[in-house]
Amino acid sequence: MRVTLAICCYNAEETIERTLLSARQLDWDDLEILVCDDLSTDRSAAIVQTVSQQDSRVRLVSHSNNKGNAGARNTLAREATGEILAFLDSDDENAPERLKVQIAKLLAAEERHAAPISVYCRRRVISDGKTRSLSAMGTAQPVGGDAVALHLLCDDPLPGDGRVGTCTMLTRVSTLRKFAFDEDFRRAVDREWAIRFALEGGLIVGCEESLVTQHLSLTDAKRARQNDARRQVVQKFRSYLQGKRSYLYALTIHRPGRMFTKGHRLLFKPVTALLSCFRKRA
Template structure:
């Protein structure tokens, strides 16, 4: 049995999948298995996988498209490792990612059930000078926050204040994954955050302070889709959200801010401003990103 089972759900990503899988097989910690679950792709994914002759690689195909959460759960069902690690099929790991995470967890007590790490964001195209400068100076999302702990981190996740990129950074003890029944298949977005919150309700999350994952930005959902998914996400934790609101944490306002920015970026200026008027007040570090969303929205309308 391998120590780590790496679960890679994929759908119509034949081109980046090879880069992703190669980064797993190049890990310095090689006591692993890689389980690639193809969610009924219509591109050349199967041909890519046929080129791998490595006993550590398992390839599973869904006959029909079931969504990312279902693909992850299929991988979980076939996993045999002591830990499960998750990786999106367009991202990649640096060679020591697993080594450092496994070492960290094995040096901690049994209370520590999962670990994540820092992230380097890779844009789809080279950003302009202004955007590059704003991102470098102000972006909250440029580097993972680095918080450690247990259930007290739920507030930060729900408030959109802790960005772990769990879909590609997270490694979790397998018994915990099984205890929480894997991923909730009713989620097509926010599934990583929803899963992480339930992990935090079972134990503590550790952090490796190094950017060991390269996340390749590949577009955003429409503001309308994000709105519907966000409503489902908030409803799923409505009791926790109500408790946090009563304690003075504006979780609802944080979600309104996120949705307001999304609508601004698409040029839905009135709808975006309606959300922002009722949103949590942005910090100084958020204003440049808000301004860039407004500029993108104006450009969208002009085009």
């Protein structure tokens, strides 16, 4: 079975070679390593091209205009020659056994469920000199539908909680071609995709094993932009949330990034509590 490891790349000249080395060390015989360069302005594409001359499994596709993560991921799904695709970011690293573990999880889930399956894994996150471990959504049990949507939109409880970062995602190429990423989003792309996937019948499964190392740099400005993007996701699913009497509640959970000060949190706390009671009565 052929597998495509798909890497989105934008101005990653300092890290892309390390990421490609990690990809080339994956324990899988029939492997394509596909990189989409999203119109980088540095030497990223040239580095990938050089590596591809050393390893025929590596292939570069390039955008003529910058499309962001969603656009790059859609290009990777269209260009993939594998039956199964796993994503990786251009500054991250795989464990060599990643594909074997996640594919075993995918095949086992497909034996039990007729729904499309997306498999995530635990990741080790290195940020500001500190290391932490983030579990994958669906590790406790497969999850989908309203449970996933209301967890991501309203922070409702979900068995095992967990994350849905696309850098840890593995699924069938046919699934990605059916459920394309929304190119209107530059951030919170993972979250929007997971909500839509779950609401349209997909199931999310998680691996307990830590199979990806993510290198992350988050400034206050980046955090604010990320939260603004999550609010954009809430607005996209407005009709759905209104049907659940949860739209205003979701907006208080995902306030504009500039409002995440201690004072604003204290201001919104009673509002959030009131709207929570309204939801429960509904």
